[in-house]
Amino acid sequence: MEQEVKLQIFRGDKDGGKMVDYSVPRIPGMVVLDAVHSVQKEQAADLGVRWNCKAGKCGSCSAEVNGKPKLMCMERMDKYPEDATISIRPMKTFPVIKDLVCDVSWNFEVNKKIIPFTPKEGERIFYQYEADRVQEFRKCIECYLCQNVCHVLREHELKNEFIGPRFLVRAASLEMHPLDVADRSEQLVKEQGVGLCNITKCCTEVCPEEITITDNAIIPLKERMVDKYYDPLTWIWRKLFKKKTG
Amino acid sequence: MSDLTISSGSTRFGDTDRRDLWWLPPLSIFLGLSAFIVYATFRVFYNADYVVDNATSAYLLSPLYSPLIIVPSLPSWISPAMLVLWAPGGFRLTCYYYRKAYYRSFALDPAACAVSEGKRNYAGETRLLLIQNIHRYFLYLALVFIVILSIDFFHSVMWPDGFGMSVGSLVILGTVVLLGLYTFSCHSLRHLVGGKIDCYSCVAFGKARHSAWKGVTKLNKNHMYWAWTSLFMVAFADLYIWLVSSGTIIDFRIF
Numbered sequence: 001m002e003q004e005v006k007l008q009i010f011r012g013d014k015d016g017g018k019m020v021d022y023s024v025p026r027i028p029g030m031v032v033l034d035a036v037h038s039v040q041k042e043q044a045a046d047l048g049v050r051w052n053c054k055a056g057k058c059g060s061c062s063a064e065v066n067g068k069p070k071l072m073c074m075e076r077m078d079k080y081p082e083d084a085t086i087s088i089r090p091m092k093t094f095p096v097i098k099d100l101v102c103d104v105s106w107n108f109e110v111n112k113k114i115i116p117f118t119p120k121e122g123e124r125i126f127y128q129y130e131a132d133r134v135q136e137f138r139k140c141i142e143c144y145l146c147q148n149v150c151h152v153l154r155e156h157e158l159k160n161e162f163i164g165p166r167f168l169v170r171a172a173s174l175e176m177h178p179l180d181v182a183d184r185s186e187q188l189v190k191e192q193g194v195g196l197c198n199i200t201k202c203c204t205e206v207c208p209e210e211i212t213i214t215d216n217a218i219i220p221l222k223e224r225m226v227d228k229y230y231d232p233l234t235w236i237w238r239k240l241f242k243k244k245t246g
Numbered sequence: 247m248s249d250l251t252i253s254s255g256s257t258r259f260g261d262t263d264r265r266d267l268w269w270l271p272p273l274s275i276f277l278g279l280s281a282f283i284v285y286a287t288f289r290v291f292y293n294a295d296y297v298v299d300n301a302t303s304a305y306l307l308s309p310l311y312s313p314l315i316i317v318p319s320l321p322s323w324i325s326p327a328m329l330v331l332w333a334p335g336g337f338r339l340t341c342y343y344y345r346k347a348y349y350r351s352f353a354l355d356p357a358a359c360a361v362s363e364g365k366r367n368y369a370g371e372t373r374l375l376l377i378q379n380i381h382r383y384f385l386y387l388a389l390v391f392i393v394i395l396s397i398d399f400f401h402s403v404m405w406p407d408g409f410g411m412s413v414g415s416l417v418i419l420g421t422v423v424l425l426g427l428y429t430f431s432c433h434s435l436r437h438l439v440g441g442k443i444d445c446y447s448c449v450a451f452g453k454a455r456h457s458a459w460k461g462v463t464k465l466n467k468n469h470m471y472w473a474w475t476s477l478f479m480v481a482f483a484d485l486y487i488w489l490v491s492s493g494t495i496i497d498f499r500i501f
Contacts, residue, residue: 064263064360066263066264066265066266067262067263067264067265067360068264068266068359068360069359069360087263089263092360125447126445126447127446127447129446129456130444130445130446130447130456149359149360151355151356151363152368152370154360155356155362155363155368156368158368162370175444176444177444178444178445178446178447178448179445180444193370195370195371195372195376196368196369196370196371196372197370197371198345198346198349198355198370198371198375199342199345199346199349199371200346200349200350200355200356200359201346202356202359202360205359206359214346215433215466215467219342219433219437220433220436220437220441222371222379223382223433223434223437223441223442224437224442225379226379226382227442230376230379231379231382
């Protein structure tokens with residue numbers, strides 16, 4: 001007898017919706033996105049789902065599977081009990097356009113506000129060992145799962161005051177770049193809310209690229225802000241010797 | 247088919263679609279930290295049996311009471327531990343790992359990822375919690391404490407008849423090593439030794455500072471592990487010395 005996978009998929013838009021039950025044939029090696037595609041092909045041709053590469057690299061198919069932010073294309077069905085019903089919902093932090101498709105355009109607007117790469121004048125040489133640290137940040141596929149799970153955006157809805165982990169990662173990659181000379185600290189403290197992050201590491205937990213967001217990007221940024229704004233001895237030292245770091 | 251309102255935020259604490267035991271990690275951390283706080287508070291006020299100091303054994307001092315500062319003019323209820331514990335306590339209280347731990351387990355902000363907190367005001371680490379930025383100053387003090395506890399270890403191997411090693415001295419050694427690993431894996435230290443530099447080839451001692459940063463980074467990956475093991479070891483060392491000092495057990499000399 002053919003085994004089946006039981007699903008509950010959100011159907012609706014920004015005004016609300018319903019969880020609709022589906023069941024599709026279980027195929028060895030199946031991922032959640034396969035099951036959604038099966039529903040779309042056989043039972044609900046109007047089911048909205050955004051996807052592209054199906055290889056965990058385009059960051060399109062972000063959703064909440066059994067309440068956990070996941071890339072649907074990387075979430076294997078065989079990790080769930082065979083008789084379990086799997087719920088699939090759109091990301092909670094962003095407005096729903098249709099079914100599993102969210103409007104993530106807020107992120108694109110935030111991105112524009114970050115001071116871009118500003119290389120120093122003259123000879124531009126740096127070494128691999130200096131670049132290693134920021135290369136980790138380049139792995140980001142902009143799936144926005146970190147933005148979705150961050151409670152500052154998800155629960156407290158502080159989108160006007162906080163840019164979220166994805167863009168703190170981007171700011172860190174620029175701030176730590178050996179050739180970059182721009183100073184983003186004032187922007188980070190006053191407009192982009194680096195202090196609003198309370199380092200509870202949900203962003204790191206959900207990152208499909210396993211970027212150590214909190215330890216390697218956000219905490220180093222916070223420490224840099226301490227240097228600049230909150231450390232009295234550093235402030236006195238700077239006043240006395242007019243010394244700048246890095 | 248079930249109805250769902252997909253409004254922008256659930257307002258009830260604990261609302262989630264998660265089906266795993268999401269409440270277990272914060273509960274475990276709550277119980278673990280609470281147990282230590284209760285034990286340490288009791289021992290601080292107990293104000294006795296914190297040192298083994300007699301003519302037939304080595305000198306063992308509880309890490310909760312080290313360095314031993316006795317001020318006779320102070321009221322008797324003020325124990326020597328109260329005069330020193332604020333420093334390592336402040337280091338842990340402002341530590342990036344413990345901040346995560348107590349924000350999740352005590353403040354439930356959030357208790358777990360993708361679990362609703364209930365509506366409330368939120369300011370993160372701004373306003374009053376800007377005080378967390380004092381962490382690096384507690385780090386400087388913590389480094390001094392590593393030196394002091396290392397001296398305690400050397401005292402613990404100096405028996406009246408010469409060098410010797412007991413279970414007690416091994417316990418103190420374990421405490422010093424774990425506290426050292428916890429302190430040297432600190433995020434602030436990682437920043438101060440080299441993390442703050444962008445262009446290592448542009449500054450004096452750049453390579454050395456990059457190596458130092460890499461070293462602390464390696465330790466930092468297990469900062470949580472060092473935080474817990476060192477906390478446990480401090481409590482265990484104190485308990486061991488309490489039992490020896492009170493005559494409940496004998497500190498076995500290995501050689």
